[in-house]
Amino acid sequence: MIQKTREQFIHLFEKEPLMVVSPGRINLIGEHTDYNDGFVLPAAIDKKIVYAIALNNTQQCNAHAVFTNETVSFSLADVKPTPGWINYLMGVVNQLQERGLPVQGFDCVISGDIPVGAGMSSSAAIEGGLVAALDHLFGYGLDRMQMALIGQKAEHTFPGVKCGIMDQFANLHGKKDQVMRLDCRSLEFEYFPFNFPGYKVVLCNSMVHHSLASSEYNVRRLQCEEGVKAIQANHPAVKSLRDADMKMLNEVRDQISAKVYDRCNYVIAEIQRVQDATTLLKQGNLQQFGELMYATHEGLSKLYEVSCPELDFLVSLARQREEVAGARVMGGGFGGCTINLVKAEKVTEYVAFIKSRYQDQYGKEPEVYVTTIEEGVTVQPLAVSY
Known part of the structure; x- marks a missing residue:
């Protein structure tokens, strides 16, 4: 999937992209506790969103979604809630702008195999992948928790879902064969091995x-x-x-x-x-x-x-x-x-x-x-x- 996404980007935009892999998540236990300041026990999984992305030296953002086979564009001067998957990207851009971080135009191709509506948080994977990509391209120096909070706020303000922090946290902090107990109040977390090979x-x-x-x-x-x-x-x-x-x-x-x-x-x-x-x-x-x-x-x-x-x-x-x-x-x-x-x-x-x-x-x-x-x-x- 990574290779195909890269090839499609080169075909559409004729330049070499940065590649970002952004996973879905499971939550072993602790459901609907995150917005009650409780604890959750999530992990990142092998279902993912893949970004191929590069800057384009304009004020225009162009995104092609492989899963819908459509290309959508928006101007950085006119970022406002819009129906459809592009809303998640615009929400992230809006949050970066709100924080006074410089954002310039970019081109991207997005693909993925996270089933939509299956509870694996495809939306957080879209948000986390983009904020990590733009952090890398612009050198913001954000830490992973700051990125998660940007993704969460993006979901609150654009799609309008008042989600807790768990999905974005798990997407950005996952470790192989580890689950994470996150304290949703203090944002302190601890890794626990999920070591059951059987x-x-x-x-x-x-x-x-x-x-x-x-x-x-x-x-x-x-x-x-x-x-x-x-x-x-x-x-x-x-x-x-x-x-x-x-x-x-x-x-x-x-x-x-x-x-x-x-x-x-x-x-x-x-x-x-x-x-x-x-x-x-x-x-x-x-x-x-x-x-x-x-x-x-x-x-x-x-x-x-x-x-x-x-x-x-x-x-x-x-x-x-x-x-x-x-x-x-x-x-x-x-x-x-x-x-x-x-x-x-x-x-x-x-x-x-x-x-x-x-x-x-x-x-x-x-x-x-x-x-x-x-x-x-x-x-x-x-x-x-x-």
Whole structure:
């Protein structure tokens, strides 16, 4: 893919590009905790966005997307929210401009194999790849966390999704065969080896596109804030659900709606599950780790209500199989993938089982991706021979 993207760029723009590989991400546990100042446990994976990019000495930015086979241009003097994939690029450029960093025109070709809407965060990969490329080309000297924050703010302001920091963080900080526990309040993080060679991370795509995810995501965020506001009346030091516990939540149960109570209940429990999960990783206890994943799914389905019948069905299939240590919905929800930890020698058998049963139930075949945990965004020097 890298070579083809480079060749297409040379064909379109007749110069040598900088190549940038920007990965998607998985999150083993810690869903919808990031915007509640909690903890998450993500990793970068081998599904990726690839950029071929070079400066063009104009005030015009030209981007060709291989996945839609269209070229779109915008002027640096007129960067404003625009429908479509170009919005993510413009959001990054806008954030660099807002910080007073010099941006000049560029040409780029973008390709990728991250399935859109599958919960692997293709948007963060587009943002992270561009900010890393422009940092390299203009010599801004940004560190990886600054780049992640630029990507997050770009998503807030242009597509309008009030996401937490996890996706952009994982995209830029990934390490091969390592997961990262990120404290979404302090932005401190620690690497933990995901050293289970006998198991594979298998993603099962429900083929339900999570079109509800963006609007409902913002609703969930407001519901969590409503719960915090009620708790603060008794506990002024509570700034977010990260600071709350079930005793505090139960004190205000009669003052908030049942929905708000359920949302907060889930988040408080999930923040603790991430802490428990890292202890289990250190102990090499994948079976108990997997049980926490199942508990997360139950909470996401029943309390946070971001699952759907198709995802619940996929997790129920996983529970029937002894080769699966754990499974749950991954990402914003309302569709996308389940993440499954499956014994390596049983992956082929498991995939056949899932595809057959899902086809019988829903009349469509799920896509399945066997992934590996890889490096975060990498910038490859100019004129590399492939």
